[in-house]
Amino acid sequence: MSRIVIGPFNRVEGDLEVTLDVDAGTVRQAYVSAPLYRGFEQILIGRPAEDALAIAPRICGICSVSQSLAVAAVLRAAGNARAAPNGLLLTNIAHAAENIADHLTHFYVFFMPDFAREAYARRPWFESVERRFKATRGTNLRETLPARAGLLQAMGLIAGKWPHSLAFRPAGVTRAIELGEQMRLLALLAAFRDFLEKTLFAAPLEAVIALETGDALENFAEGQGAAGDFAAFLRVAREVRLDQLGRGPGLLMSSGAYLGPNGHQFPSGLYDSAAGAAGPLPFDAIREDVSHAWMRDSAAEPANAETIPDVSREGAYSFAKAPRLAGRAVEVGALARQAVAGHPLIRDLLTRAGASSVFSRVAARLLEIAILTQTAENWARDLRLAEPFCAQDGPARDGPVTGFVEAARGALGHWATFRDGHILRYQIVAPTTWNFSPRDANGAPGPLEFALRGLEVGDEGASSVAVQHIVRSFDPCMVCTAH
Amino acid sequence: MRRAKPFNVLWLQAGGCGGCTMSILERGASGWFEELRGFGVNLLWHPSVSEETGVEARAILSKIERGDLALDALCIEGSILHGPDGSGFFNRLAGTGRSMLDWTRALAPRARYCVAIGSCAAFGGIPAATPDPTDARGLQYLGSDRGGALGADYVSRSGLPVINISGCAPHPGWIMETLLALSLGVFDRADMDSLGRPRLFADHLAHHGCGRNEFYEFKASAERFSERGCLMENLGCKATQAVGDCNQRSWNGGGSCTQAGSTCIACTSPGFETTRGFLQTAKLAGIPIGLPLDMPKAWFVALAALSKSATPRRVRENSRSDRLELPPVPGAKKQR
Numbered sequence: 001m002s003r004i005v006i007g008p009f010n011r012v013e014g015d016l017e018v019t020l021d022v023d024a025g026t027v028r029q030a031y032v033s034a035p036l037y038r039g040f041e042q043i044l045i046g047r048p049a050e051d052a053l054a055i056a057p058r059i060c061g062i063c064s065v066s067q068s069l070a071v072a073a074v075l076r077a078a079g080n081a082r083a084a085p086n087g088l089l090l091t092n093i094a095h096a097a098e099n100i101a102d103h104l105t106h107f108y109v110f111f112m113p114d115f116a117r118e119a120y121a122r123r124p125w126f127e128s129v130e131r132r133f134k135a136t137r138g139t140n141l142r143e144t145l146p147a148r149a150g151l152l153q154a155m156g157l158i159a160g161k162w163p164h165s166l167a168f169r170p171a172g173v174t175r176a177i178e179l180g181e182q183m184r185l186l187a188l189l190a191a192f193r194d195f196l197e198k199t200l201f202a203a204p205l206e207a208v209i210a211l212e213t214g215d216a217l218e219n220f221a222e223g224q225g226a227a228g229d230f231a232a233f234l235r236v237a238r239e240v241r242l243d244q245l246g247r248g249p250g251l252l253m254s255s256g257a258y259l260g261p262n263g264h265q266f267p268s269g270l271y272d273s274a275a276g277a278a279g280p281l282p283f284d285a286i287r288e289d290v291s292h293a294w295m296r297d298s299a300a301e302p303a304n305a306e307t308i309p310d311v312s313r314e315g316a317y318s319f320a321k322a323p324r325l326a327g328r329a330v331e332v333g334a335l336a337r338q339a340v341a342g343h344p345l346i347r348d349l350l351t352r353a354g355a356s357s358v359f360s361r362v363a364a365r366l367l368e369i370a371i372l373t374q375t376a377e378n379w380a381r382d383l384r385l386a387e388p389f390c391a392q393d394g395p396a397r398d399g400p401v402t403g404f405v406e407a408a409r410g411a412l413g414h415w416a417t418f419r420d421g422h423i424l425r426y427q428i429v430a431p432t433t434w435n436f437s438p439r440d441a442n443g444a445p446g447p448l449e450f451a452l453r454g455l456e457v458g459d460e461g462a463s464s465v466a467v468q469h470i471v472r473s474f475d476p477c478m479v480c481t482a483h
Numbered sequence: 484m485r486r487a488k489p490f491n492v493l494w495l496q497a498g499g500c501g502g503c504t505m506s507i508l509e510r511g512a513s514g515w516f517e518e519l520r521g522f523g524v525n526l527l528w529h530p531s532v533s534e535e536t537g538v539e540a541r542a543i544l545s546k547i548e549r550g551d552l553a554l555d556a557l558c559i560e561g562s563i564l565h566g567p568d569g570s571g572f573f574n575r576l577a578g579t580g581r582s583m584l585d586w587t588r589a590l591a592p593r594a595r596y597c598v599a600i601g602s603c604a605a606f607g608g609i610p611a612a613t614p615d616p617t618d619a620r621g622l623q624y625l626g627s628d629r630g631g632a633l634g635a636d637y638v639s640r641s642g643l644p645v646i647n648i649s650g651c652a653p654h655p656g657w658i659m660e661t662l663l664a665l666s667l668g669v670f671d672r673a674d675m676d677s678l679g680r681p682r683l684f685a686d687h688l689a690h691h692g693c694g695r696n697e698f699y700e701f702k703a704s705a706e707r708f709s710e711r712g713c714l715m716e717n718l719g720c721k722a723t724q725a726v727g728d729c730n731q732r733s734w735n736g737g738g739s740c741t742q743a744g745s746t747c748i749a750c751t752s753p754g755f756e757t758t759r760g761f762l763q764t765a766k767l768a769g770i771p772i773g774l775p776l777d778m779p780k781a782w783f784v785a786l787a788a789l790s791k792s793a794t795p796r797r798v799r800e801n802s803r804s805d806r807l808e809l810p811p812v813p814g815a816k817k818q819r
Contacts, residue, residue, distance in 0.1 A: 035574065048763075050763075059500060061500040150736070153736030163652050164750075165743065167744065175744035
């Protein structure tokens with residue numbers, strides 16, 4: 001048995017350390033460590049309730065709107081407020097812009113460059129993939145980065161500054177937009193759609209959204225969408241067998257995404273990929289385990305928990321706590337969101353493979369880019385400019401409340417208790433806290449630790465590119481993980 | 484632009500959120516990387532975008548540390564976490580067994596220029612907020628005191644102290660224009676303010692060019708968010724005290740905090756994180772404690788009283804509405 005430490009693990013958000021115990025070329029155990037702790041929960045305590053709107057988003061520069069919206073949800077619950085429908089729509093457009101930008105950055109900047117590495121130099125597709133996706137040099141970057149910036153103009157319009165905006169309120173947004181601005185929103189979404197339909201998908205968004213089976217996806221890659229970057233990924237994925245790589249532990253969860261006037265666009269729920277069955281998500285069954293975290297013992301229920309570091313803890317190897325749902329490790333992200341929402345393509349991919357994989361995680365993100373762009377266009381058209389964009393919100397009442405949203409990377413939960421308008425307790429469980437959690441008291445690994453176990457790395461050890469694919473397929477946000 | 488030698492940049496992330504990188508990725512008509520290449524700027528390694536990972540990345544850092552690879556600009560994003568007990572263990576660089584505190588101190592002497600990207604690296608930022616759980620500091624400053632990780636007297640090989648591109652997050656233009664000026668050798672001490680911030684953005688106030696300026700002039704104030712009035716009197720806005728050309732250049736293709744109806748929290752200022760009650764204006768006897776920069780209190784009070792009484796009806800009514808109730812009509816009868 002030999003022990004390999006991989007780090008700095010880059011092209012993820014933040015920094016990550018992965019330790020592998022390898023025996024006879026096979027990973028026997030994996031240990032995932034979040035090497036950064038800043039103490040946001042400690043910083044929030046004692047402050048005026050609304051200050052969470054300024055502080056919590058700064059946990060994360062890549063998903064700051066998600067953090068803002070979790071705070072807004074908490075304050076909405078505490079103030080017994082109802083958001084103005086226009087406010088929800090504009091919030092959703094901004095949130096979708098952030099999440100699409102995240103998916104796009106993940107695909108082009110973080111994930112695909114690994115297929116342009118020397119390790120693949122002999123593959124028949126290498127030359128074209130290298131030209132297109134090489135890190136910092138690939139031809140895609142001349143198009144994708146400006147397209148990303150163009151999409152983020154929605155943020156300029158709705159929220160002013162990004163990352164870290166104060167435009168999102170419990171009862172809406174801080175500014176009503178006018179007719180010209182509504183048209184600008186529609187125009188920039190149309191320009192982004194054009195980029196997607198020429199470059200990423202080389203096909204109409206509707207054709208991507210309508211894909212229902214793995215077979216249809218194969219046909220798409222060889223036919224209608226063959227010229228796109230999605231098809232390039234699909235061809236590589238088939239040859240490298242990404243559907244066999246990085247199988248997750250089985251349970252997928254979504255806490256409900258894009259709250260609109262008529263409920264969530266994508267519902268909350270739990271999907272068991274082994275059984276192929278969806279059900280409700282028992283939010284009350286969420287617990288945090290600190291047995292392998294550099295954290296002091298605390299209540300297991302997030303509503304009552306504290307986060308106080310203890311770097312002398314025996315057996316600890318990460319600043320991340322281990323969230324568990326009724327004792328089980330759960331995978332979150334776009335794949336989970338679309339599995340719970342029942343998208344037929346995602347359900348089919350999961351049924352075929354019997355579990356999540358590198359392939360289905362990435363495919364779900366790209367599918368979601370298509371769905372969200374189309375949905376954001378509808379939201380922009382649904383605005384009723386004569387009506388308010390922000391309703392009246394009330395002061396935070398005493399007592400415990402929760403706020404759940406879906407960030408790009410999955411379920412984000414805030415548990416807060418207020419007293420006299422101030423924060424008494426605040427706990428945050430972020431998407432990658434779920435996916436990259438350390439072991440729990442039963443020794444059960446977190447989802448990434450599970451997905452790496454059994455991987456054949458042969459003689460490559462730390463330089464195994466398969467490890468890179470598996471880790472990055474989760475699109476980890478390490479700054480959120482331990483915060 | 485052709486140059487004899489590339490201008491080598493190393494970008495590292497310490498105790499931050501990665502938001503400064505997200506900001507810079509918006510830069511450039513053909514993307515950030517093309518813009519860098521166009522100026523002969525060579526990104527030696529950046530954690531979010533470079534191919535090299537693990538041992539390959541460590542090799543680059545070691546070469547720089549040994550002095551075998553020239554480092555023109557060391558850019559660090561995020562606070563330098565000193566805790567617990569000075570160990571820096573709250574922020575290790577994965578795979579190296581060393582803290583970012585240690586790496587920062589090892590690499591900074593090699594750099595021709597040392598650049599703090601964002602308010603965390605400049606002044607400590609949000610992680611340094613009470614109770615400062617991780618002993619977070621900027622590279623050269625903690626708040627407005629020179630108590631940062633590299634020490635009060637640190638200067639890079641060029642002789643310049645740390646260049647503080649503050650902001651949470653900073654505008655991509657602030658970062659890129661500073662880097663380009665450094666790469667062209669046209670940036671020196673005179674281009675920095677007393678806190679090390681590039682004057683290309685720090686010579687302005689966030690208030691300059693604010694779209695709510697007419698409301699400010701008349702002290703026609705919003706009382707709740709989403710109203711169009713000035714945000715200073717009631718809703719915590721510090722744009723009249725904070726440096727930044729935020730309202731002169733646009734953010735994200737056309738916006739700013741105040742334009743969006745949200746408060747300026749002075750994120751370019753040292754110690755902005757010490758605020759309690761970001762979204763409410765602290766007042767004493769009804770007068771805001773934080774008055775516009777270099778404005779005597781008595782004058783402010785007198786002018787505010789005068790301008791309030793002179794506020795046209797159009798401005799007053801619009802200030803309390805979420806939309807334009809009364810557009811300006813040239814030639815209309817004057818109304819108060």
